[in-house]
Amino acid sequence: MYPYDQPHVFGGLPFTARQMPRKLKWLQSRGEIRQVLKGVYVDARVPDTRDLRLEALQLVVPPDATVCGPTAAWLHGIELTTLGPEPLLEPHWTFQPRPTVELQGLRVTSPAATAIELAQHLPRPFALSALDALLHQQVVTLDELHESSSAYFANDSRSPAALLLRLADGRAASPGESWLRLRLFDAGFPRPELQVPAGRYRLDLGYPEHPVDDRRLGLEYDSDAWHSTDRQQVRDESRRTDLAKLGWHIIPIRRQDLWGSYPALELTVGAFLCRHPRLPRRW
Incomplete structure (x- = not known):
């Protein structure tokens, strides 16, 4: 690996144009550099900061x-x-x-x-x-x-x-929560509350003011990063068992549920809220 000194951001240098594609791919495959922007690379040891982003953009x-x-x-x-x-x-x-x-x-x-x-x-x-x-x-x-x-x-x-x-709502803590809220909005459902307190838990989205048979609806976006391992899934099941005892019906949502073609999300939410969703989906 090259010495860790300045400048650590470069646009294809120090290689010639003929060498560049092969050399860059080789260094990337070894994990020694990463691409910051299209055509701009950085030593992989350099953390992603705004100063780095500015330095990279100033090259192009x-x-x-x-x-x-x-x-x-x-x-x-x-x-x-x-x-x-x-x-x-x-x-x-x-x-x-x-x-x-x-x-x-x-x-x-x-x-x-x-x-x-x-x-x-x-x-x-x-x-x-x-x-x-x-x-x-x-x-x-x-x-x-x-x-x-x-x-x-x-x-x-x-x-x-x-x-x-x-x-727009700054209480949304992840892109998945934003996409989920847009699906509910497009389907014509009431606007959900965000970051809803439920006992010692906090729900991504929910309808605390719309109980059905003494149960309230909560929706949670389960990202692959935090909800995929066996241990994480056991923790999620335990959490939802606790929430059920508090009168919450939880619908877990994964990325494929948001971006798939079938409107299962709208139909499931509509069935609980006793409302017909507005279909077909808009995205």
Whole structure:
């Protein structure tokens, strides 16, 4: 491995153009480097920080451009899973006037402008998870979003972006919770509460004010990272047994339940709430 010294971010160097694809793939396969952005690599020992992201972007963004879109959200601290299905970010910038902030000499769209433009241009599930993440990490506030949105659409706008801004909620703690909430909204169900207290537990989403036969409905997004091992699944079962004793019916949701083609989620929730879901699904 190369000595750990500066600069540790590079755009294909120190190899020649003819050597680069083979050399980079070899170093990546050995776990010695990783790709930060499309065409920009870093020593694998360097932690992912905003300073690193800025340094990487400064290699590829023209000096008079403004970083925008998903790249701006990434600079503001939002992870790629929240922004789209691709594991690698392609830099986005513009030469058009935008509300900006300056980060170490790099112009970046302001957090509020970034959020609104994501709501306008990303697919709806990722637009909502990006808005929720920006609010959750306190990069921007709801008041700032609503104040800035007047430059993009009217207060009573029914555009998809305006509706997503009204649905955004910083209490969502993961992209899966945001996607789940959008599915419920699109199906026409009542707006659920987030981070619902239930005894010594806290539910991702729930309907504490809509009991059916003295039972209330809770929904939890079980990510593969935290709910896959035998030990984790035993813990989940124990937790749901406790919640059942407290009068909660829990529907666990996995990623494939959110992105699959069959509307099992809507039908299951509708059956418990005694409501017909609005179908077909919109995404």
